[in-house]
Amino acid sequence: MSRPIELSDDLSGLMEGIPDMEVELYREAITRPLPECARVNTLKMQEAEVVQMLEERGWTLRPVPWARYGYFIDSTEGVGSSVYHMAGLIYIQGPLSMLPAESLDVRPGDRVLDLCAAPGSKSTQMAQLMENRGVLVCNEVSTKRIRPLISNLQRFGVLNHLVTQVDGRRFSRFASHTFDRVLVDVPCSSLGIAAKDWSLVRTYSKTVSERLSRLQLSLLISAFDCLREGGLLVYSTCTVHPLENEWPVSNLLEERDSAEVLSLRPSVLKSRSPLEEWEGLTFRSEVKRCFKAYPYDNWAEGFFVALIRRGR
Amino acid sequence: MRIEPLSQRELRSLEGELKRCYGIESLPKDLVFLAAGERKLKVSRVEVLEFSRTIRGVVNVGLYVVKMTRDGSSLSLEGSQLFGESIKKNLIELSESEVSAWMTGGPIIRTDLGDVTYVIAKFKNLYLGSGRVGRDGRVYPQIPKWRRVPENELD
Incomplete structure (x- = not known):
């Protein structure tokens, strides 16, 4: 029997303090490999044609019920180094990671901002849902992460994009009330995808989340200010x-009266109610409308997704 | 970053070149072509180009589609997919095993191509960019290194 993965002291403390967290199930979830998944690229070929091509190659595909064009893949060859990946017919992406862009209801012709875009998984997904029409702004502050973002947009055949390199916290200074849709997939402690990298849980320090949460709030407010009235x-x-x-x-x-949280509970996914209070902090009751899943809920990634509308 | 679309004269020149090389009769009317340096061209949409002039920090616009060379024009994978069925000549069909070889950057043998510089490879409805025709009867795919499948990954 393999040794259980050791959690850092800070993470053990955190897990004990989250009332609905089952620590042993969390440990088990992060020892399992994440399901292999990809999106079929409909910007290059018809979905059915690509699926047929992959099945003829011997791959077994099963649709992801909550994401258009998403498939669970069973293949003996390396999906990430396959011809189909390199040619841009598929994009490897975790199944829960497809939920944020799918929830945003982007439409062809929309003006869309992806505020923290690298490496481009959700940008390419939105381009696909926009059918390469409208304007897709992919912003990334990190010079190191810009190159893979541009490469992935190219590989996927996204032609309605432009890439900007701006600190996302300041984006709204010159683009307020501009976009129909904004996605802000913020930098985070990644505890929901620790199956990819166990060092995340072995070295986790609570100062990481304390520092990140301030950045996340600034990014969220900037993202919200970029929205037009009625935008999502x-x-x-x-x-x-x-x-x-x-x-x-x-x-x-608290900061923006016109922000309204919409209910997001896909029936095909197991999810749980967000907390109303934690460690002396009280959260607004509307937060309970957000989607939250721990890694063992769907034996995939752990994710938190909030769908917010800008009212008048 | 200043991005300018091609002039009408440059567009006519590009159209003539693509017709000569690949039998492409006309350029898509809903796209703008942009010069991207090193004789490379990108495509984008008018509204994207206009929007790029209104915001800060733009570092990239458009999809790379064509590289003009002294003796022809080479289409990227995405460029060839974009033109797709309007490619009427210098098109070669690959078998599945040839697709694998092509995507490693390895040459494909074709001895019947005559005096042409570039051809475009296709497998079913997937277009795989240009290859340069050598005098040795081989076609050398112009796949950039970052797009190549490592040879040890092939079965």
Whole structure:
């Protein structure tokens, strides 16, 4: 029997303090490999044609019920180094990671902002849902992460994009009230995808989440200010920490009267109610409308997704 | 970053070149072509180009589609997919095993191509960009290194 993965002292403390967290199930979830998944690229070929091509190659595909063009893949060859990946017919992406862009209801012709876009998974997904029409702004502050973003947009055949390199916290200074849709998939402690990298849980320190939560709130407010009236915003993380999930959304509601949280509960996914209070912090009751799943809920990534509308 | 679309004269020149090389009769009317340096061209949409002039920090616009060379024009994978069925000549069909070889950057043998510089490869409805025709009867795919499948990944 393999040794259980050791959690850092800070993470053990955090897990004990989250009332609905089952620590042993969390440990088990992060020892399992994440399901192999990809989106079929309909910007290059018809979905059915690509699926047929992959099945003729011997791959087994099963649709992801909550994401258009998403498939669970069973293949003996390396999907990431396959011809189909390199040619841009598929984009490898975790199944829960497809939920934020899918929830945003982007439409062809929309003006859309992806505020923290690298490496481009959700940008390419939105381009696909926009059918390459409208304007897709992919922003990334990190010079190191810009190149893979541009490469992935190219590989996927996205022609309605432009890439900007701006600190997302300042984006609204020159683009307020500009976009129909905004996605802000913020940098986070990634505790929901620790199956990819165990060092995340072995070295986790609570100062990481404390620092990130302030950045996340600033990004969320900037993203919200970029929205037109009636526009939609998705805030997402791949972590389980209330300070990075419930807290920024609750604080946005305090800061912006026109922000309205919409209910997001896809029936095909197991999810749980976000917390109303944690460690002496009280969150706004509307936060309970957000989507939250721990890694063991669907035996995939842990994710938090908030769908927010800008009212008058 | 200043991005300018091609002039009418440059567009006519590009159209003539693509017709000569690949039998492409006309350029898509709903796209703008942009010069991207090193004789490379990108495509974008008018509204994207207009929007790029209104915001800060723009570092990239458009999809790379064509590289003009002294003796022809080479289409990227995405460029060839974009033109797709309007490519009427210098098109070669690959078998599945040839697709794998092509995507590693390895040459494909074709001895019947005559005096042409570039051809476009196709597998079913997937277009795989240009290859340069050598005098040795081989076609050398112009796949950039970052798009190539590592040879040890092939079965």
